[in-house]
Amino acid sequence: MTTDDTAAAGTGEADSRAYLAQVQREIDDEVRRRRAAGDFPPSFERKLDELFARFTPTGTSDDHFTDALKLADRSAYFDTKVPIGSRKTAKGAVRFALWQAEAWFMNYVVTQLNHFSSSTMRVVHLLDERVGDLERELSELTPAPLPEEEVLSPGADPAPYLEELVERLGAVADRGRILQAECGAGTLLAALGGAGHDAYGIDPGSSAADAAAATGLEVRRDDVLGHLGSVGPESLAGLVLAGCVDRMSTAERRRLVALAELTVAPGGLVVVLGTEPAAWEETVGPVAADLAPGRPLHPDTWAHLLTRIGLEVVATLAGDPASFALVASKRAPATT
Amino acid sequence: MxxxxxxxxxxxxxxxxxxxxxxxxxxxxxxxxxxxxxxxxxxxxxxxxxxxxxxxxxxxxxxxxxxxxxxxxxxxxxxxxxxxxxxxxxxxxxxxxxxxxxxxxxxxxxxxxxxxxxxxxxxxxxxxxxxxxxxxxxxxxxxxxxxxxxxxxxxxxxxxxxxxLAGFEGTADPEALARYRSRPGAQWLFVGRLAPNKAAQDLVKALAAYRRVYDPEARLVLVGGQGHPVYTDAVRNLIEALDLVDAVELTGGVSHGELAAAYESSDAFVCLSDHEGFCFPLLEAMAHDLPVVAYGSSAIPETVGTGGVVLAEKSPFTVAAAVHQVLSVPGRREVLAAAGRARLADFExxxxxxxxxxxxxxxxxxxxxxxxxxxxxxxxxxxxxxxxxxxxxxxxxxxxxxxxxxx
Structure with a gap:
C-alpha cells in the first residue's frame, strides 16, 4: 500500500486488523531503512534522554544530587517584594498600597520562614558533607582492582551457531520481538534481520555495538538488567543472553534468569551464548581466573539455573570448543 | 439479607x-x-x-x-x-x-x-x-x-x-482555529493533564526527532491542566533546551471551543502515556476524524482497538517514523479516520x-x-x-x- 490507501483498506474488523498490521510493517521498514541510512543516529536519542534527565528531580535520575541541592538552595528563599507593576497606573498604585499595608505582617512571617528554610538547607549541606566523607572513607577501604581482576571475557562468538539459532528463533518469532543482550558487533542480529525476523539488540556501550548501530541495526545503548526490567511481561519471542553472562556476579545472574522467565512469552526461547570456562581460564591464565570477580559458567550450571525457574532446556549446541549455545524453552500453557 | x-x-x-x-x-x-x-x-x-x-x-x-x-x-x-x-x-x-x-x-x-x-x-x-x-x-x-x-x-x-460521543462534536472557537491553521508544518496533538504518567517529555523528544528528519516546521499542542509544577517545569526546560519554544504549545486548561479547535486543526493525535486506565481523549480524537498513533501501554491498546496505530515501543525515531507513515501516504489519514469512527461505534x-x-x-x-x-x-x-x-x-x-x- 504505497500509492493510495483509501481503495486498499476494507471495512470489516478483520480488514482493519490486516490494514493496521500492514501499516505497522511499513513503520518498521521505515525505521530500519532510516537507521541503515544513518538518519536515525542513536547518539541523538541518547542526547534527548540525557537532556530530560538533567531536569528531573533526584529520584528519577541516577546522580544529580548536587544539581538538586542547588535547586533547593535557590527555592529556599522567600521574597516579600511581590510584583506590583501593571500597565494600568491605577492598578499598580492599588497593588503598591496593598503591599505597603500588609508589608509589616508579611515581613514578620517571611523572616521566620527564611530562617527556617536556611537552617534546613544548612542541615542538608552538613549531611551532604558527612555522606561525602563516608563515601571517601569507604573508597579508601575498597582497594582498586588489580589488573588481573579486570580481565573479562570478550563474549562468545555467535558465528558457529548462526544458522541453527536463526532457525530455532525464527520458529517462535510470531510471539513477539527477539532481543539480544548484549549484541556486540550485531552478527546474530544481522542474520535474524536477514531472515525477516524482528530483532533488536542492547549493549552497554562497546565500540562494536556503535559500529553495528551505524550499519542500520536496531541497537540501543542500555544495561541488560535495567532494560529487561522495563520490558513488558511475556513480550519477547526470544531472548539471547551473551557477553554479560560470562562476567556477572551470582546475584546478578539470578536476577537475569528471573527477568528472562518474566519477559519471554510462553513457547518462546531463552538462549545463553556463553564461553566455556576451561577455554576462558586457558586464555586468561590461572591468576586472572582466580582473581576475576565474575567468571563464565559451565553449560550444565546454566541448564540448572534455567530449569530451576521452570524453563525446559531443549538443546545445547557445541559448534566451537571455546563456547556453547544453550537453548531453553518457556512452556506454553496446556490447551484442552 | x-x-x-x-x-x-x-x-x-x-x-x-x-x-x-x-x-x-x-x-x-x-x-x-x-x-x-x-x-x-x-x-x-x-x-x-x-x-x-x-x-x-x-x-x-x-x-x-x-x-x-x-x-x-x-x-x-x-x-x-x-x-x-x-x-x-x-x-x-x-x-x-x-x-x-x-x-x-x-x-x-x-x-x-x-x-x-x-x-x-x-x-x-x-x-x-x-x-x-x-x-x-x-x-x-x-x-x-x-x-x-x-x-x-x-x-x-x-x-x-x-x-x-455527541458531546465531543462542539463548535470550534474560530479565533483559536485561525491561529492554529495559520502556522505551517504538521500539528501533533495530545490532550490530557500534564502528569508524569502521561509522559509529555516523550512527545517532545519524538517531535524533536520528527522535525530533524521529516518536517522542520512540525508542532506539538499539549492541551491539559498543569497540576504538577515540578514536572511542568522539567517539560518546559526540555522544550527550551531543544529550542522548541515556538514549536510546542502548553495550553493549560481550555474552553470547549478551544479544545474543538485543537482537534479540528491537528494532523495526528499522538499518545505516549506510560499509564492510562482508559484514556477518553483517544475517543475524542476518533470523533474528530483525527488519526491516532499511540504507545501500547496499560489500557491504551484496548481503548484504541482497531481504531488507530498502536506502537510496541516509543523511541523518538520510531514515533517520528510512525507519524510520518500515517501522514505521508495518500489516503491513509482518511482510512484511519474511518477506522476510528468504526471503533467509536463500540462506545455508542x-x-x-x-x-x-x-x-x-x-x-x-x-x-x-x-x-x-x-x-x-x-x-x-x-x-x-x-x-x-x-x-x-x-x-x-x-x-x-x-x-x-x-x-
Whole structure:
C-alpha cells in the first residue's frame, strides 16, 4: 500500500486488523531503512534522554544530587517584594498600597520562614558533607582492582551457531520481538534481520555495538538488567543472553534468569551464548581466573539455573570448543 | 439479607468523590444515572465536592442515610481516588457495587509530586478494603479489572465507560482555529493533564526527532491542566533546551471551543502515556476524524482497538517514523479516520448504557435485592463469610476494648 490507501483498506474488523498490521510493517521498514541510512543516529536519542534527565528531580535520575541541592538552595528563599507593576497606573498604585499595608505582617512571617528554610538547607549541606566523607572513607577501604581482576571475557562468538539459532528463533518469532543482550558487533542480529525476523539488540556501550548501530541495526545503548526490567511481561519471542553472562556476579545472574522467565512469552526461547570456562581460564591464565570477580559458567550450571525457574532446556549446541549455545524453552500453557 | 419484593426495583444511588465539569469519571457517572433511571431504577448522586454548575443535581454524601432504606437500596461507588466516601461505605449496611476507573501507581508521582502520593495510596487501600463489602465490581477496561482481581473481588466484570460521543462534536472557537491553521508544518496533538504518567517529555523528544528528519516546521499542542509544577517545569526546560519554544504549545486548561479547535486543526493525535486506565481523549480524537498513533501501554491498546496505530515501543525515531507513515501516504489519514469512527461505534451510548445496567443488575442479584442466581461460588461464599466473621470479631474486640477504657 504505497500509492493510495483509501481503495486498499476494507471495512470489516478483520480488514482493519490486516490494514493496521500492514501499516505497522511499513513503520518498521521505515525505521530500519532510516537507521541503515544513518538518519536515525542513536547518539541523538541518547542526547534527548540525557537532556530530560538533567531536569528531573533526584529520584528519577541516577546522580544529580548536587544539581538538586542547588535547586533547593535557590527555592529556599522567600521574597516579600511581590510584583506590583501593571500597565494600568491605577492598578499598580492599588497593588503598591496593598503591599505597603500588609508589608509589616508579611515581613514578620517571611523572616521566620527564611530562617527556617536556611537552617534546613544548612542541615542538608552538613549531611551532604558527612555522606561525602563516608563515601571517601569507604573508597579508601575498597582497594582498586588489580589488573588481573579486570580481565573479562570478550563474549562468545555467535558465528558457529548462526544458522541453527536463526532457525530455532525464527520458529517462535510470531510471539513477539527477539532481543539480544548484549549484541556486540550485531552478527546474530544481522542474520535474524536477514531472515525477516524482528530483532533488536542492547549493549552497554562497546565500540562494536556503535559500529553495528551505524550499519542500520536496531541497537540501543542500555544495561541488560535495567532494560529487561522495563520490558513488558511475556513480550519477547526470544531472548539471547551473551557477553554479560560470562562476567556477572551470582546475584546478578539470578536476577537475569528471573527477568528472562518474566519477559519471554510462553513457547518462546531463552538462549545463553556463553564461553566455556576451561577455554576462558586457558586464555586468561590461572591468576586472572582466580582473581576475576565474575567468571563464565559451565553449560550444565546454566541448564540448572534455567530449569530451576521452570524453563525446559531443549538443546545445547557445541559448534566451537571455546563456547556453547544453550537453548531453553518457556512452556506454553496446556490447551484442552 | 432481605427477600426481594417482586415487581419493585431497588434504589441504586451513586457516590463519587468529586464531580467536575470536563472530568471523564464525572461525565460517566452522570450518564450512568440516566441509564439507571431509564431502566426504571430510582437513582440519586452523592458527592463530596462538585462544580457550581451541578448544584441542585447532586447531594452531599453526608445526606446519604436519609435516602436509603435497608433491604431496598444499593450503592454504586465510582472509585478513582482515595476519598472519605469510601471510608463511610465501609461502615454502611447497604450492598456496594464498585465501578473502578483506575488508580495511577504512586511510583509515577513520588519524585515529582510527593504530596499526591498519600491520596493514591489511600485509594489503593480503599480498593482493597472494599472487596469484602462489594457484591460486584465493574472495571472500565480489562486492564483495570486486573487490579480488582488482585484485590480479591469475588465477582468482577468489564463494562466500557459511558461517553456522550455527541458531546465531543462542539463548535470550534474560530479565533483559536485561525491561529492554529495559520502556522505551517504538521500539528501533533495530545490532550490530557500534564502528569508524569502521561509522559509529555516523550512527545517532545519524538517531535524533536520528527522535525530533524521529516518536517522542520512540525508542532506539538499539549492541551491539559498543569497540576504538577515540578514536572511542568522539567517539560518546559526540555522544550527550551531543544529550542522548541515556538514549536510546542502548553495550553493549560481550555474552553470547549478551544479544545474543538485543537482537534479540528491537528494532523495526528499522538499518545505516549506510560499509564492510562482508559484514556477518553483517544475517543475524542476518533470523533474528530483525527488519526491516532499511540504507545501500547496499560489500557491504551484496548481503548484504541482497531481504531488507530498502536506502537510496541516509543523511541523518538520510531514515533517520528510512525507519524510520518500515517501522514505521508495518500489516503491513509482518511482510512484511519474511518477506522476510528468504526471503533467509536463500540462506545455508542445505547449499547454502553445497556451493558452498564446489566452489570448493576448483576450486583443486585449478588446482593439478593432482585431475583436471580448469584455469581458467587460456594468457595467464594465461604471466603466472604470468613472475612465477614473476622471483621465482626475485630469490631467486637474493638468495642470491648473501648468499653474497658470507659470503665
Amino acid at each position: 432481605a427477600v426481594p419484593t417482586p415487581g419493585r426495583l431497588p434504589v441504586v444511588h451513586q457516590l463519587l468523590p468529586s464531580l467536575r465539569l470536563g472530568d471523564a469519571a464525572g461525565a460517566h457517572t452522570l450518564q450512568v444515572q440516566i441509564a439507571l433511571r431509564e431502566a426504571g431504577f430510582e437513582s440519586e448522586l452523592f458527592v463530596e465536592h462538585h462544580d457550581e454548575v451541578f448544584a441542585g443535581r447532586v447531594h452531599h454524601y453526608s445526606e446519604l442515610g436519609a435516602h436509603c432504606s435497608l433491604g431496598r437500596t444499593a450503592l454504586l461507588y465510582q472509585l478513582a481516588i482515595g476519598s472519605k466516601i469510601a471510608d463511610m461505605l465501609l461502615d454502611r449496611p447497604e450492598p456496594v457495587i464498585v465501578n473502578y476507573h483506575n488508580l495511577t501507581p504512586a511510583a509515577f508521582f513520588w519524585p515529582w509530586d510527593p504530596g499526591l502520593v498519600e491520596g493514591i495510596v489511600w485509594g489503593h487501600l480503599q480498593l482493597h478494603q472494599l472487596w469484602g463489602r462489594a457484591t460486584h465490581a465493574v472495571a472500565v477496561s480489562s486492564f483495570n479489572r486486573i487490579d480488582l482481581d488482585r484485590a480479591g473481588y469475588l465477582s468482577t466484570a468489564v463494562a466500557p465507560p459511558l461517553v456522550d 451510548l445505547t449499547r454502553t448504557r445497556a451493558r452498564m445496567v446489566e452489570e448493576v443488575r448483576r450486583g443486585l442479584v449478588n446482593a439478593e435485592l432482585i431475583p436471580g442466581v448469584p455469581s458467587w461460588t460456594q468457595a467464594a461464599r465461604e471466603a466472604k463469610a470468613e472475612a465477614e466473621a473476622a471483621e465482626a470479631a475485630a469490631r467486637s474486640a474493638r468495642a470491648e476494648a473501648l468499653a474497658l477504657e470507659d470503665r
